[in-house]
Amino acid sequence: MGDRMRFENKLVIITGGAGGIGRATAARFASEGATVVINDVDDERIADAIATLDGLPGRAVAGRADITSEREVTALVDVLVRDHGGVDILVNNAGGMLPGAKWSTVADCTLDDWNSFLALNLTGPFLMSRAVLPSMLSRGRGHIVSVSSISAVNGQIAGSAYAAAKAGLTGLTASLAKEVGAKGISVNGIIIGNAPFPNRDPERQRLLDSWVHLARVGDRSEFAAVIAFLCSDDASYLSGTMVPVDGGFHRFNLL
Numbered sequence: 725m726g727d728r729m730r731f732e733n734k735l736v737i738i739t740g741g742a743g744g745i746g747r748a749t750a751a752r753f754a755s756e757g758a759t760v761v762i763n764d765v766d767d768e769r770i771a772d773a774i775a776t777l778d779g780l781p782g783r784a785v786a787g788r789a790d791i792t793s794e795r796e797v798t799a800l801v802d803v804l805v806r807d808h809g810g811v812d813i814l815v816n817n818a819g820g821m822l823p824g825a826k827w828s829t830v831a832d833c834t835l836d837d838w839n840s841f842l843a844l845n846l847t848g849p850f851l852m853s854r855a856v857l858p859s860m861l862s863r864g865r866g867h868i869v870s871v872s873s874i875s876a877v878n879g880q881i882a883g884s885a886y887a888a889a890k891a892g893l894t895g896l897t898a899s900l901a902k903e904v905g906a907k908g909i910s911v912n913g914i915i916i917g918n919a920p921f922p923n924r925d926p927e928r929q930r931l932l933d934s935w936v937h938l939a940r941v942g943d944r945s946e947f948a949a950v951i952a953f954l955c956s957d958d959a960s961y962l963s964g965t966m967v968p969v970d971g972g973f974h975r976f977n978l979l
Contacts, residue, residue: 729781730956732757735808737801739791739852740818742769745871745919747776748944749815752952754782761787761804763818791818791848801855810859813955816849816870816893816913821886830884838885845889850896853911857904864908867955870897871947872966874917874973894966901964912954912962917970918942937972 736753740746742764750760754777762773762784774784789800804811821827825840849870860866875883876890894913901911918936920943921929933939950969953959 729757730952731782731813734758734812735761735804735810736813736815736955737761737763737787737804737811737852737856738815738817739763739848741787741815742766742773745916745944745947746815746817747773749817749948749951750784751777751780752945752948753813754780754784756782756952758782758813759808760784763787763789763791763800765790791852792822792843794851797848797851797855801852801859805859810863811856811866812860813867814852814856814869815951815955816852816868817951818848819845819871819873819890827882827886828884829882833885841885842889842892845886846892846896849893853896853900857909860909861904861907866909868900868909868911869951869954870913871951872897872913872915874915874968874970877915897966898964905963910954910959910963912959912964913966914947914950914954915966915968915970916942916947917968917973919947920944932973935973936970940971942969942971 731753736758738746738750738760741750741762750762750773754760759782762770764770767788770786770788777784787800789796791797822840822844825837828837853868870893872893873890875887876894880887897911897913918932918941920941933941947969950967
């Protein structure tokens with residue numbers, strides 16, 4: 725947790741904020757005074773996440789919306805701007821796979837599965853970023869951070885749609901940074917590698933750990949700390965950057 729109040733009086737939206745890295749990121753921002761909007765599609769998970777932040781300097785509010793729905797994204801941001809005066813920080817954290825989608829090779833990937841992965845991992849961040857921009861542009865300040873994956877760099881067997889969507893997120897980050905950087909808005913991202921994964925086979929986890937310079941899985945709080953850094957004044961001269969937070973995973977080479 726941070727020992728400063730860098731985000732006091734700031735409104736932070738965290739997509740997928742009810743679990744995993746999103747919940748850890750919410751705790752990091754709340755520990756430094758932010759009002760954190762926990763975005764998810766499950767009311768019980770949102771309520772549970774909010775309860776875990778009780779007692780921290782900041783506070784948490786619910787932000788139920790399906791980020792793949794333009795209508796729901798617009799409605800959520802409109803309410804937040806009305807009630808809080810504007811959005812200071814957006815963390816595009818939600819990702820993975822939607823219910824019903826399947827991991828598959830290119831040869832076996834259906835168009836429905838392809839579109840499903842792109843909807844959650846690329847279209848969702850686009851819709852959220854576009855929705856918060858008017859608030860940020862009108863005030864001449866703001867931060868957008870997107871969470872990508874090592875799969876965007878190295879590819880992924882039986883995960884081509886996910887890898888392609890995350891690679892697209894890198895392009896979106898770079899392009900948006902060029903569009904709004906001179907207007908006071910920073911746009912950056914992080915590349916996750918060897919993150920905690922529920923129910924991962926222990927042998928598989930040991931193999932992954934052996935490929936990482938630090939020889940261990942990353943703690944969610946470590947990813948959250950870099951996200952918070954990118955939204956702080958300490959990162960004031962970073963723009964369009966994807967920061968690898970992977971323990972050295974992305975530099976692994978079999979040769």
